[in-house]
Amino acid sequence: MSFGNDPAVPAHTAPGTSLTAARRARELARTVGGPAVDVLVVGLGATGAGAALDAAARGLSVAAIDAHDLAFGTSRWSSKLVHGGLRYLASAQFDVAHESAVERGVLMERTAPHLVGAQPFVLPLTPLVSRGQAALAWAGFRAGDGLRLAARTARATLPVPRRLSTVETRHLAPAVRGTGLRGGLLSWDGRLTDDARLVTALARTAAGRGARVLTRVRALELTGSGARVRDELTGEEGEIRARAVINASGVWAGGLVDGIRIRPSRGTHLVLRSGLLGPLPAGLHIPVPGETNRFVLVLPQDDGRVYVGLTDEPVEGGVPDVPEVPESDVGFLLDVLASALDVPIRRDDVAGAFAGLRPLLDTTPATGSASAPRTADISRRHAVLTSPDGVITVVGGKLTTYRRMAEDAVDTAVAAHGLGAGPSLTAALPLVGAASPRILTALRAPHRLIRRYGTEAPAVHALGARDPRLRAPVLEGHPVTRAELLWAVRQEGALDESDLLDRRTRVGLVPSDRTTALEAAREVLGETLGSR
Numbered sequence: 001m002s003f004g005n006d007p008a009v010p011a012h013t014a015p016g017t018s019l020t021a022a023r024r025a026r027e028l029a030r031t032v033g034g035p036a037v038d039v040l041v042v043g044l045g046a047t048g049a050g051a052a053l054d055a056a057a058r059g060l061s062v063a064a065i066d067a068h069d070l071a072f073g074t075s076r077w078s079s080k081l082v083h084g085g086l087r088y089l090a091s092a093q094f095d096v097a098h099e100s101a102v103e104r105g106v107l108m109e110r111t112a113p114h115l116v117g118a119q120p121f122v123l124p125l126t127p128l129v130s131r132g133q134a135a136l137a138w139a140g141f142r143a144g145d146g147l148r149l150a151a152r153t154a155r156a157t158l159p160v161p162r163r164l165s166t167v168e169t170r171h172l173a174p175a176v177r178g179t180g181l182r183g184g185l186l187s188w189d190g191r192l193t194d195d196a197r198l199v200t201a202l203a204r205t206a207a208g209r210g211a212r213v214l215t216r217v218r219a220l221e222l223t224g225s226g227a228r229v230r231d232e233l234t235g236e237e238g239e240i241r242a243r244a245v246i247n248a249s250g251v252w253a254g255g256l257v258d259g260i261r262i263r264p265s266r267g268t269h270l271v272l273r274s275g276l277l278g279p280l281p282a283g284l285h286i287p288v289p290g291e292t293n294r295f296v297l298v299l300p301q302d303d304g305r306v307y308v309g310l311t312d313e314p315v316e317g318g319v320p321d322v323p324e325v326p327e328s329d330v331g332f333l334l335d336v337l338a339s340a341l342d343v344p345i346r347r348d349d350v351a352g353a354f355a356g357l358r359p360l361l362d363t364t365p366a367t368g369s370a371s372a373p374r375t376a377d378i379s380r381r382h383a384v385l386t387s388p389d390g391v392i393t394v395v396g397g398k399l400t401t402y403r404r405m406a407e408d409a410v411d412t413a414v415a416a417h418g419l420g421a422g423p424s425l426t427a428a429l430p431l432v433g434a435a436s437p438r439i440l441t442a443l444r445a446p447h448r449l450i451r452r453y454g455t456e457a458p459a460v461h462a463l464g465a466r467d468p469r470l471r472a473p474v475l476e477g478h479p480v481t482r483a484e485l486l487w488a489v490r491q492e493g494a495l496d497e498s499d500l501l502d503r504r505t506r507v508g509l510v511p512s513d514r515t516t517a518l519e520a521a522r523e524v525l526g527e528t529l530g531s532r
Helices: 021-031 046-057 086-090 094-111 131-150 166-172 195-208 250-255 327-338 399-417 437-442 447-466 482-491 497-504 511-529
Strands: 037-042 062-065 116-124 162-164 184-192 212-214 217-223 226-231 237-247 262-273 283-287 295-300 305-309 350-361 382-386 392-396
Touching (some): 021 212, 037 226, 062 195, 131 283, 195 212, 237 399, 327 350, 382 399, 482 497, 497 511
Parallel strands (some): 037 062
Antiparallel strands (some): 226 237
């Protein structure tokens, strides 16, 4: 039996959105050394993929490249939350807070309702949370609901925050220590099923609009009229010509354009097995002892895992492809957990950990860093900068506001280079798989698949229905099946085991699980790519 002999494009898949190795090869051949495209985007994280979609939706010809894979960098290391901007109110960044709330509503109600849903959080009022801190947090949650209202996000999308009794708190957060508990505060925010899946949906939607999405293509040098690039699969080099160039390479942006100074901030998360904490009907906000507006999040997942994060630490030196997780971060997060939970979580209980680097724009004087602010205090506003030779760089911001960042970058490119294009359309443009809740709930597929694939879930499910081997999970106790790996190769541009296990699925966040699942990934790749 060969996976590659099955029908390649099911009816549930929108025309032109399939990313495959064959399509990459064809489009790379016509792009490198070919006629100039209107826009070249460098970087295929959320902002870069968003910029490719924004430009393509305006009718511009687009090539988008990345040295690695979709969502290889910061965009796969987030808390998987779509924040409404509450934390920015505390630092008087009202414009950033409002923008975050607006973009959260766009994702939840229009562009990606299958990937972004409402997530409840409980802030347990333990003895370490003073009554003054509790009052401040409650005022913040009420202000956050005001942001929701100002952003015109429906109450049905995000319920109202409320106070909880001790009994209610124990029901929603049974792992919290009961001694001295005074109840809790319930709030809601947006939650991504998977941040890397959002990027994949963006890239595929852009491809459906004609964008050439080219992974494993490294930009060696950028100019205002294009880039010298290298195909990382073959080592061949060439030129891509473009009328406008957008540098959306995140923490690596300064390595491609002179004068861009990035001050990376490391956000670390732990991965725990859900059995350690028992049932978690809601996520947790655990206040960091000694700080008034900083919390550690406990976020249950649908794959038998729980994420605990996050830190906010400055990073010095070079920027690695995959950031290391220092033991100091692990110890900090475990200490905060110990301050509120009844269940002891030890170092040996940590099944995995991951860290992402926020690409914060460094605006401090270059001559001295002694007075530089903490990275936690640096504004999350984004910036669009144009170099002397015309390269447009978009930096800063955060995952929630990727669409607005992309829109601003493309607006700048259109204005600066006289490109024939109208305004952005992406605020009302559904991504691949998106549909109304009514349509999504009527789909004949498991709920978990609908939350990951939306309207394509029945097609993914049908692969397993036709072949029992594809219905099998890639490892015992984990819900991801071989059918999902096959779909990733056929539709989502996965080229190797890392693409499958570390980004299209999140199996690889636990090293031992990754090792076990490697055989299944290699078998699917060998039988699919080898048959074409």
